Amino acid sequence: MKDPGNFQIPCIIWDINIEKALCDMGASINLMSLTMMRTMKIEEAKPTRMTLQLDDRTFKFPHGVVEDLLVKVGEFIFLANFVVLDMEEEANTSIILGRPFLATTGAIIDVQKRELVLRFHEEKMVFNVFKTMSYPKESIGECMMVDSIEQIVQGVLEEEQCEGTIELEQQASSEELQQGTMEKSVMLK
Template sequence: PVTQSKTPVSEPVVAPVSAPMPNLKPSIPYPSRCDNERRRMDECLALSDLGASINLMPLAVWKELSLPELTLTCMTLELADHSVSKPIGIAKDVSVKVGMFHFPADFVVVDFKPDPRVPLILGRCFLKTGRALIDVHKGELTLRIRCEAITYNLDQTSRYSANYDQMTANKIDVTDEACEEYS
């Protein structure tokens, strides 16, 4: 089972980009994915979650950002209350801006009501792409690309605290099932 930690980034720093970014001197790991000039950016918060093996995005956020078509998936999610949810699809290669950096990320899109404080959940795969270093003692999260880095103080996140006892989906297990129509 995958258990989410509830540590949001300390300020609105994550901005999914609905169209590819211009081909400037890239500071992203995959510059070939980003070659158009115009892009639309919407700022929102995100939850950095070491326990999550996937990046989650609510369907409402996907629609609001006008992202490209979703890729179908056979994935099934088991929520904390042991109910099963089928994702709508996967948003591939979404460019996520954190500070001055842009990272490509795939998001599993699920039809649930987003928490307006942290509508995106960024899992281990995103943190790995961003070469995240987490210093628990200092309360810092550092993302790096090459020799550039940006650091966030996680101890300043108390303004985003919530009563998690009232939430039902505090754990998500990813279950891959073989689908006959895709085999």
């Protein structure tokens, strides 16, 4: 049995029909190209301090975040936030639906049956993973893996700030101790 890896589903965002939205369990965010954002006539994206690490280990800074977009898959409509990245588009991969979207849709991936099941309340929609894939992995292009490292960077910055505060306190204590020693030696003379 072939490994399905990433797979595609058709969806509609605003009035734009996206035939091959890439579903990627490895992506920690939903991603949209800046070109796609402009095609949808979205004026602004919310600024973000997020940093993205791509598959080739390079870092990119997103254009912003577009919140609360309605994504229609079949008869189901889901709410999703997208990080917007100025990137080259190849093979119609202007949208990546990552783990947040798949979690929202209650996605169940059955590798043995080769099915992706999206759920909305008691209803479900089934996609045959291999039928929805129609291009080789080599043509996916630049954006195959994206991870948000904003939380990691924030944690490191807080840790460094805390260490810097401790060093300053230790330095101040050391100076006070030296000052006290000098005062005692002056008093002894």
